[in-house]
Amino acid sequence: MWVWVLVGGGTVLALLGLAVFVERPAEPAVDPQRLAAEAAELAEHATTTQREAQRAAAEAVEAAERRAAAQLARDEAWDAQERAEQAFERAFAVVVEGRRAAPAPVEVGPDPQARREVSRAALSAYRRGDISVRELREVWRLTGDHDPAQEEREWTADRLHRESMAARRDYHRAVAELRRVDRAARIAEVAAEALLAEAAESAVEAQVAQDALAATRSRRRWRGGGRSRPGTGPPC
Secondary structure (H helix, E strand, O other): OOHHHHHHHHHHHHHHHHHHHHHHHOOOOOHHHHHHHHHHHHHHHHHHHHHHHHHHHHHHHHHHHHHHHHHHHHHHHHHHHHHHHHHHHHHHHHHHHHHHHHOOOOOOOOHHHHHHHHHHHHOOOHHHHOOOOOHHHHHHHHOOOOHHHHHHHHHHHHHHHHHHHHHOOOOOHHHHHHHHHHHHHHHHHHHHHHHHHHHHHHHHHHHHHHHHHHHHHHHHHHHHHHHHOOOOOOOO
């Protein structure tokens, strides 16, 4: 009795297994040619992206070098401006001291105090850069304050004042150039980082496609006779 039960149970299990096997959907067929074309396309894209990433990285390095050079130029321009302004300050102090040490001019006219105020106002205007040394000397000539030695000191101060103004303009140009190259360097760095990330991702995708193609070809060779059939193994 129990023998028939075992036989019946085995039959039922076999039928269930056959039903599961029949109902399992078949795997879609893989076209090796299409897979090979996709793998080749991904490999080409990975190579192109890698070249672009390398070029972008080189451009980022060059941009960083230009930024470093611009920073150095800015610092040098600042130092030059400081030296020029200090030289002018010293020369102007000599001019002021010469004015104080000069003998009092012969007062001509009804209002000498007004002439002294005009002279001091002209000196202040020159100090601010509102008038030139030529205009300053003309004011002093009209007010009776003329001294050849003082005139030479004023010429020196005027020359140094022009040099300090030129140094200041050079510094502002250096600052503007640094801002420009710094902005360009930041853009180059961001572009290089993005392309490097894309190149790494493309390389992974290309490798996955190559692995899938190799696995498909291996399965086709195995199914086409690459494995040994039962009873056809190598002779003993």
